[in-house]
Amino acid sequence: MTKTLARTALAILGGYLGTSAFIAALAMIAVATVGMERSEAATLGSMLGFLIYLGVIIWSFAEPALVRVALWLGGVTALSLAVVFLLRPVAS
Amino acid sequence: MGPTFRASMNWLHTWSGVVLGSLLFAIFWMGTLSVFDKEIDRWMMPASRLALPPDFSYETMRPAYLAALAAKSPSVLLLVPNQRNPVITALWRGPDGSFAQHLFDPGTGAELPDQGTLGGSRFIYPFHYSLNLKVLGLGYWVVGLCGMMMMVLCVSGVVIHRKIFVDFFTFRPERKIRRATLDLHNVAGVLGLPFHVVISVSGLVILFSLYFPSSIWAVYRQDARLFGREAYGSYVRPPAKRAADLISLDAIVAKAKSVWGQGEPNYLYVFNPGDSASYVQLNRASADVVSNISYVAYVDGTTGELLSASRPEKPAALTQRFIAGLHFIQFEHWTLRWLYFVLGLAGCVLIATGLLFWVESRRDRHRRLGRSGARVVEAVTVASVTGILIATLAFMVTNRALPAGASVLGVERGAIEVSVFHLAWLLTLLHAWASTGRAWIGQCWMISGLASLAVLLNAVTTGDHLIKTIATPQLWSVAGVDATLLIAAFIAIRVALRLARGARPDAASLQGADQR
Numbered sequence: 001m002t003k004t005l006a007r008t009a010l011a012i013l014g015g016y017l018g019t020s021a022f023i024a025a026l027a028m029i030a031v032a033t034v035g036m037e038r039s040e041a042a043t044l045g046s047m048l049g050f051l052i053y054l055g056v057i058i059w060s061f062a063e064p065a066l067v068r069v070a071l072w073l074g075g076v077t078a079l080s081l082a083v084v085f086l087l088r089p090v091a092s
Numbered sequence: 093m094g095p096t097f098r099a100s101m102n103w104l105h106t107w108s109g110v111v112l113g114s115l116l117f118a119i120f121w122m123g124t125l126s127v128f129d130k131e132i133d134r135w136m137m138p139a140s141r142l143a144l145p146p147d148f149s150y151e152t153m154r155p156a157y158l159a160a161l162a163a164k165s166p167s168v169l170l171l172v173p174n175q176r177n178p179v180i181t182a183l184w185r186g187p188d189g190s191f192a193q194h195l196f197d198p199g200t201g202a203e204l205p206d207q208g209t210l211g212g213s214r215f216i217y218p219f220h221y222s223l224n225l226k227v228l229g230l231g232y233w234v235v236g237l238c239g240m241m242m243m244v245l246c247v248s249g250v251v252i253h254r255k256i257f258v259d260f261f262t263f264r265p266e267r268k269i270r271r272a273t274l275d276l277h278n279v280a281g282v283l284g285l286p287f288h289v290v291i292s293v294s295g296l297v298i299l300f301s302l303y304f305p306s307s308i309w310a311v312y313r314q315d316a317r318l319f320g321r322e323a324y325g326s327y328v329r330p331p332a333k334r335a336a337d338l339i340s341l342d343a344i345v346a347k348a349k350s351v352w353g354q355g356e357p358n359y360l361y362v363f364n365p366g367d368s369a370s371y372v373q374l375n376r377a378s379a380d381v382v383s384n385i386s387y388v389a390y391v392d393g394t395t396g397e398l399l400s401a402s403r404p405e406k407p408a409a410l411t412q413r414f415i416a417g418l419h420f421i422q423f424e425h426w427t428l429r430w431l432y433f434v435l436g437l438a439g440c441v442l443i444a445t446g447l448l449f450w451v452e453s454r455r456d457r458h459r460r461l462g463r464s465g466a467r468v469v470e471a472v473t474v475a476s477v478t479g480i481l482i483a484t485l486a487f488m489v490t491n492r493a494l495p496a497g498a499s500v501l502g503v504e505r506g507a508i509e510v511s512v513f514h515l516a517w518l519l520t521l522l523h524a525w526a527s528t529g530r531a532w533i534g535q536c537w538m539i540s541g542l543a544s545l546a547v548l549l550n551a552v553t554t555g556d557h558l559i560k561t562i563a564t565p566q567l568w569s570v571a572g573v574d575a576t577l578l579i580a581a582f583i584a585i586r587v588a589l590r591l592a593r594g595a596r597p598d599a600a601s602l603q604g605a606d607q608r
Contacts, residue, residue: 012237024310031311038311039323043408045307046300047415050293054243061104062097084310 011060021080105248114476122220124436130176131569132212150341160184173198208496277445294419325402336368348389471524478535479520485542486516492549536588543581
């Protein structure tokens with residue numbers, strides 16, 4: 001029961017935070033590298049968020065090792081946040 | 093969660109389904125009704141069953157504008173009457189800061205008496221996307237999570253069904269109820285799959301900036317409010333604090349149409365009314381396009397000059413608008429509108445049969461082991477399926493049973509209708525718990541009774557009976573609601589009779605199983 005709750009929390013909350021951080025980094029990279037307009041990068045990132053989140057939830061329940069889910073989500077979140085705060089936002 | 097991918101998806105499908113099924117059903121049910129929210133409005137607001145004048149002048153909206161001006165509202169939204177909504181709808185802030193809706197006659201511009209109801213567009217429709225839970229915007233997040241989980245259910249459902257093609261043609265109603273339930277679940281799920289996926293994704297994408305704002309924050313940082321301006325060309329300017337009259341509304345519309353060519357606006361949003369810096373936002377009605385925002389123009393309210401005009405042309409913004417439009421169905425297409433309604437009902441069947449299958453496959457075992465799980469889920473399922481139908485019908489019956497100006501203990505009718513909805517819903521749960529096993533039958537009879545009563549009360553209180561409404565095109569919305577209610581009553585009777593016939597031998601066989 002505790003394990004199920006932990007997995008559910010990880011999938012729903014951890015997955016949401018991880019996805020949010022990832023799409024934020026994605027939007028910044030799109031603006032910085034291919035010069036996408038910032039409103040477009042924001043909209044696209046946001047919409048992709050739903051699909052990524054869907055994948056993350058499914059995978060969180062399919063992956064047998066809960067630790068691996070936690071480590072992956074934590075790693076992607078940390079890396080994405082690093083990109084968001086190290087990359088300077090470009091005004092378009 | 094299981095030894096294989098399929099096993100873990102089976103677990104995920106079962107448990108997310110049983111935990112969120114009730115909420116999902118409520119969202120799907122209210123969304124299905126929202127397809128015809130304007131028609132329900134006509135039914136619940138008899139004074140608005142008007143004919144659209146053949147030569148509508150936008151100046152007819154001036155009394156509505158002046159009323160908002162007198163109320164010192166900082167802005168006023170004027171919805172242009174159309175076939176489905178043949179009244180001028182004005183929304184403005186009252187002196188106490190709350191938003192109020194007022195209706196005006198499209199022919200004379202005179203204000204209609206308060207209709208004393210939230211109706212379809214202000215109770216049923218917002219219930220669909222927010223459960224009418226306003227605290228901290230909690231309702232939006234609950235519905236959003238349900239939308240995500242609906243997609244998870246679709247994906248996991250596909251994974252666990254190997255025989256997706258065979259399920260197309262498999263329905264065995266004569267077999268055991270558990271098998272028939274699963275067959276119906278599979279048929280509704282497989283045939284409706286594209287709809288269920290698209291409707292869940294598009295519902296989420298409408299509120300993308302609420303659900304996933306991080307990408308906006310990341311690229312905009314402190315100027316996040318510029319996002320709306322850059323993405324959709326929104327225009328804002330503060331009042332000049334000098335009084336000035338609004339020029340002819342026909343001239344303002346003509347100016348906007350000079351930019352976008354054919355097509356009428358669906359609303360005029362007047363900002364800073366009565367001020368020399370007043371301006372009007374107009375959106376081209378999406379009668380002939382999917383996207384719900386096709387072309388926006390801003391016209392100066394005192395000079396009539398064009399301030400800004402834009403259409404979403406950038407690919408991502410255009411895609412977002414198109415996907416949102418798929419969900420909003422503001423285009424004029426009656427066949428598609430009915431198809432959305434039918435597919436929405438298919439979604440309701442899908443969710444209800446899923447819950448039922450969970451109960452049916454555990455009932456005997458739980459009873460033997462003395463566990464209450466199946467009994468609790470069954471009672472909740474009855475209340476969330478037939479219960480919400482009863483609550484909705486009670487809401488509509490209250491509307492026709494009490495006169496518009498009625499108030500009980502100082503509570504006005506609009507609020508009484510909502511209370512009756514909640515009370516009736518609660519009672520169905522108590523009834524479902526008290527009469528386990530037979531609750532479906534009783535509640536089906538209740539549905540048929542209330543639906544018939546609603547049609548009868550409408551005929552008696554308004555004189556618009558079905559024969560008259562079918563013969564009068566301007567009353568077809570009322571005819572549609574009445575006819576649908578009668579069909580619902582008929583189906584509910586059939587189901588009640590069928591269940592009552594099956595209940596006895598089923599109970600006997602269950603007893604036999606228990607003795608073994």
